[in-house]
């Protein structure tokens with residue numbers, strides 16, 4: 001279980017502190033598939049980065065299977081079994097794709113067979129990519145796929161995928177989503193997908209709506225899909241000057 005207790009995140013923006021996450025409380029169970037959704041700027045990626053240890057929370061606690069990991073750094077959290085696939089994967093100039101895959105799988109020796117199969121699984125031809133550098137010469141969608149291959153190559157207790165749909169063509173996204181789901185179906189992992197995509201929402205056991213740095217609603221997929229429809233329709237109407245009193249709006 002991943003337990004998040006009274007978590008908050010404040011950041012300094014030059015003219016003072018801004019509250020990005022406010023009193024987040026979540027209990028995420030092993031074996032369940034969670035989708036986190038909500039409007040742009042709501043705090044989804046910030047929450048993922050706090051869980052991964054990229055941002056240090058201002059207050060609150062994080063527990064993984066009863067171990068308090070609040071003070072763990074990124075490396076310790078990765079060793080504890082938390083993986084994060086970035087919304088915009090970082091580039092590593094000078095590092096070849098095959099070396100990134102080898103390092104992420106913790107392989108000491110080069111295992112060409114496993115590198116080949118991991119690249120094929122994300123729809124990339126190994127011979128075209130093995131010796132490419134993980135720099136800006138790779139397109140956004142190519143880098144997302146390579147990152148997915150690295151994340152799926154190691155055992156994890158928690159995997160956070162941050163907008164896996166971003167920059168990936170529709171047909172390929174369907175395949176990548178199948179891959180994410182297949183990995184999840186092996187059991188024992190908490191899958192968290194930050195998404196704006198209906199197809200991902202339809203796969204989730206539970207959906208969490210985050211807006212304005214707060215968990216506004218959470219619950220089963222069916223309950224949440226109705227709430228989300230109202231929420232986004234309401235936002236749209238507000239933006240366009242419609243009557244926001246008609247629908248529930250966060």
Ligand SMILES: Nc1ncnc2c1ncn2[C@@H]1O[C@H](COP(=O)(O)OP(=O)(O)OP(=O)(O)O)[C@@H](O)[C@H]1O
Nearest residue numbers: 011012013020038039040041042043044045046047
């Ligand atoms: N380091 C930072 N300094 C200042 N503001 C930040 C920082 N990181 C995030 N924010 C702000 O916090 C808010 C939440 O950002 P976050 O990226 O978590 O949103 P999100 O829900 O993931 O949005 P999106 O759906 O657009 O990806 C935004 O208003 C963002 O500008």
